[in-house]
Amino acid sequence: MLSYLLFLSTTFGFVTPEMIVTNPDKTQKAEIGKIQPPPMIAILNLNNLPDRGYPSGRRRGAASRDQVCPAEYLDLTALVPESNFGLTWSSNPSFWYYIPDIENTTISGEFTISEVLEDNAEKNIYRNSFQLQEGILKISPSLDQKLEDGKTYTLFFKIHCNLRSSEDYSYVRSQIQKNSMPANVETGMVASSLSERLQLYAEYGIWYDLVSELGQKLLEDPNNAELQEMWDELLEKADLENLLGHDLREL
Template identity: 30%
Template sequence: MIRPLRRFAQSTIALLLTTGILSSMATVVLAQYVPPDRGLPGRREGGGTRGGCALTQPTLTALIPSQNFGVTVQEHPTFFWYVPQTNATTAEFVLMDGNQTVYETTIALPKTPGILQVSLPIDGTVPPLTIGKDYQWYFSIICNADDRSGDLLTRGWVQRQALTPDLAAKLAQVPAVDRSTAYAAAGIWYDAIATLADLRQSSSPAETQPSQLLKERWNTLLESVGLEAFADQPFIAEPTILNQ
């Protein structure tokens, strides 16, 4: 069923972007994420013994598809998690290429729950992701620094793909608010969610109509992967990186 759905979504987005039809019905259709034909072992919701951690519900959750795998066309993509309120003070993000650590950093946790994001640095310290290679990432809430077996852990996968001329043309034809739609229909999860997240965090509260449109797109994108429970969670701006 995935391949017919992908063909339908791609043909639909091509027609709507070409004709400029942006009705409310089209918005719902276009915001749907179409997953690639694969999945990998991972953990979208935090698992562990929770030793030393007092947590509120819902638990630590990676904002990724249920297949635990997502695609990006960026050299240095951004990753997102819902972080619950907890008495833990730090979290750890690690990106692996097989047994090789590509990037590792410790993050100060906020005192309130919300959506936290981590971007791979573009300052030259982290090489661009290699096209076609699978990278595994881990994000853990550190409950006890002296006994990491109690970490609350999520893990997933990212693969960078080349930006196709067809998708590049579509992205150039539409305003920023519609680019996430093009990414979603092409199965490019990390860029679909990052595009909307950036716009939602930069939009002014006075821009009532654009903000409402962004909220609808955000809600529909998360709902398409079963994460609608986190649609109304606030963003945690500028997480504090302790080391990298």
């Protein structure tokens, strides 16, 4: 009974301390401020994501040429902010994409990372091709050239919709910038809990690390209800509700 009342209190905010009874024979008032909420997940605040956007980016699939890809191929989605731009503290981060369910079809994809140079030209630093399955896919490339502080990189992911022509594909495109982790954050990271680390990523607007740490935990423990609830919250706050309910996978 007590746990149920506490749940109502923390969830709906209408149970007062006077209503909480620890012993039916002895009505005791709980001290205000002593009622602890249940050990729930972090409430992620995505308001600190960078204002900068990538106008030519796309997080939902677009066809390389008009009317060459069936509609289901255009469900390809990059797990990135609406601005198509995000930050990382990692020199070798992971990336997440939704691969659509295309019945009786082998899906072939390609992922490219390019460094954006001072004249806005781009230099490829990574390219790889994959055979893919439906679901939310984690890609963890082993980069020979690690991402460098202060530099911006373009991410290009495509799935072929006509295996007879490499020119026919659905694609998404976004950008990532590598920043250095503040010294005070780095010191506290090791001893912090998962919830605390996710809050720090959110506070500093570090999208890619937030998604990857939470997603990896859910991959390792897919039946964990709290992790699943937090993952769903992240998708909803990023306006990616269409990806709710899809399995997580990794290459």
